[in-house]
Amino acid sequence: MVSAFPDSLLQFLFLVGVPLYLDIHCTLAPFNHSKLLSIIDQIHQILHETFGYNQFRAQQEEIIKHVIEGKDALVIMPTGGGKSMCYQIPAIAKPGLTLVVSPLIALMNDQVTSLHQLGVSAAAIHSNQTSADLNAIYSAIESESLSLLYVSPERLMTDRFIDYLQRQVTLDLIAIDEAHCVSVWGNDFRPEYVALGKLKELFPDVPTVALTATADSATQQDIIKQLRLDDGRLFLSSFERSNITAAAAPGQKRIEQIIAYVKQRKGQAGIVYCLSKKSTETVATKLVAKGYKALAYHAGMPGDKRAIIQRKFQSDEIDIICATIAFGMGIDKPNIRYVIHYNLPKNIEGYYQEIGRAGRDGEDSEALLFYSWADKTTLQSFIDQSTARESFKEIQTVKLERMWQFATSANCRTNTILNYFGEYKNDQCGHCDNCLYPPPRFDGTTYAQMALSAIIRGGQRMGLGLTVDVLRGSFKQEITQLGLDQIKTYGVGREISYLAWSHYITQFINQGLIQLDVSDYSRLKVTPLSKAVLEGNQTIEITQFEKQKIKTPVKKAKPVLNNLDIDKDLLNGLKKWRTQLAKEMNVPPYRIFSNKTLDYLAAEAPTQYQDLLDIDGIGKVKLEQFGDQLIELIESYE
Secondary structure, X not given: OOOOOOHHHHHHHHHHOOOOOOOOOOOOOOOOHHHHHHHHHHHHHHHHHOOOOOOXXXXXXXXXXXXXXXXXXXXXXXXXXXXXXXXXXXXXXOOOEEEEEOOOHHHHHHHHHHHHHOOOOEEEEOOOOOHHHHHXXXXXXXXXXXXXXXXXXXXXXXXXXXXXXXXXXXXXXXXXXXXXXXXXXXXXXXXXXXXXXXXXXXOOOOOEEEEEOOOOHHHHHHHHHHOOOOOOEEEEOOOOOOOEEEEEEEOOOHHHHHHHHHXXXXXXXXXXXXXXXXXXXXXXXHHHHOOOOEEEEOOOOOHHHHHHHHHHHHOOOOOEEEEOOXXXXXXXXXXXXXXXXXXXXXXXXXXXXXXXXXXXXXXXEEEEEEEOHHHHHHHHHHHHHOOOOHHXXXXXXXXXXXXXXXXXXXXXXXXXXXXXXXXXXOOOOOOEHHHHOOOOOEEOHHHXXXXXXXXXXXXXXXXXXXXXXXXXXXXXXXXXXXXXXHOOOOOOOOOOOHHHHHHHHHHHHHOOOEEEEHHHOOEEEEOOOHHHHHOOOOOOEEOOOOOOOOOOOOOOOOOXXXXXXXXXXXXXXXXXXXXXXXXXXXXXXXXXXXXXXXXXXXXXXXXXXXXXXXXOOOOHHHHHHHHHHHHHHHHOOO
């Protein structure tokens, strides 16, 4: 791999001990131009005819070609970024079976339903199926008429199922969804996922693609290790969601703030995430009393009741779901316009995955987070009282602390998240409250240089607290034992208080100048952005240490879809037609066509088959299903 860094920066990073993850598999097979063109043509045809899209999103095409060529991959792509297509298109293109490991029945069923709507042969094996269902699935597998099979890790790793796969099935690909579950560093570690590491031994010739939306650098490396993807390639998409405006506010009078917030967004779909079952019911009751269509959703409800509530939300019968985090995985509703966190989430991974359920259609959306010290204390008590081993509890405590720092931060919230996931950036994003309404700042370059110098001279082996002690010239025994009182930066910042230094260094972490490495005892390390600051080529602005001030949640202007000239009467007619058809087919309206597709139809008013195919979201299967009805409806409005 050719490095994008100048030699001097590589030498600097090496000298200060930053791990450099380079693709060492540089030996290329002889270039076959005609074969490459064939793959490209094939996947573009599937994209257009099956999924109804004219172009891939960032990195999708490269990932799909890599997987089709039989190579392992780890794909880190934010929620709504199109991860599923990265294994679904190879599954359609290849003749054998693609096995998809998925953690939840709801997630599996949602994927299978979506694929059936597109005319793709797919099935899921889980505990809610009858013997007749299972027999039909096994018959489809053995007749080689099934493209994708979804299964839980528990079912997959049984001796009986493994034996069946090895004897009866031609596997072309193994896709492991929600792959962060395999790592102890991940936000949702599941012991049953650990057994998946044996798949490489059991099926050594079958390529594996692991996918997740939330994995920091420590989690990424652990996924590769646990799943034995040593020869695989890491595809890391940008975590930035430029269509989501993020804001945070202290949790004072939350109900009143939420009611005022949704009043300005009446009729829009939204989720309110709460920490407890009681809170979901309280918030939902308050919203209903104010005339909003809202329902509570939590794990304490019977499964059939949860299914009914989920269906009502998906079919736009209600606008607001007040839920614990039990709600969300497998919910591919594209028109969710806002996500509110009633309480502080337990980590940044979970928070970012949850707000990613808004704006999946690419339209402008919002995320509002409330936080309080009581939330943090409650979450910490959950960690302390758990039966997990101490090392795991320590990791969760560090992640909770980073979540608290994000919530109370005065820096760009987008960059804080990007830097957390190892995508280092310090330009202002322009779509968070701190960028839109920036607090007063001052030049903190000298403080940044002091901190970076201390980290480097200390051998990148100090945590935040010890770094502050060194900067302040503390006489703690640990400092003298490690010889840190002998480095040049010892005591250079003794006039600054401990809390102020902690505040400043946290900002440097949020800005990507310093990495807090949770996989190495939360030690502080330099990043690719450190060198320019150390050499005085970049100025760093930070906020003064002071008590956090209350901010008003951000209200953005209503988005307009690419300034299209939309025929409102035709759009209303299309929506009524879609609603009626969804009831007849017993599917959510967005499964037929998304709101964005209806907007394009109302703007372009196509009356020919080929023109319909040029609309994003209309592929060959949906053209055959709905083309005549659409043309007849559109012509009636001319």
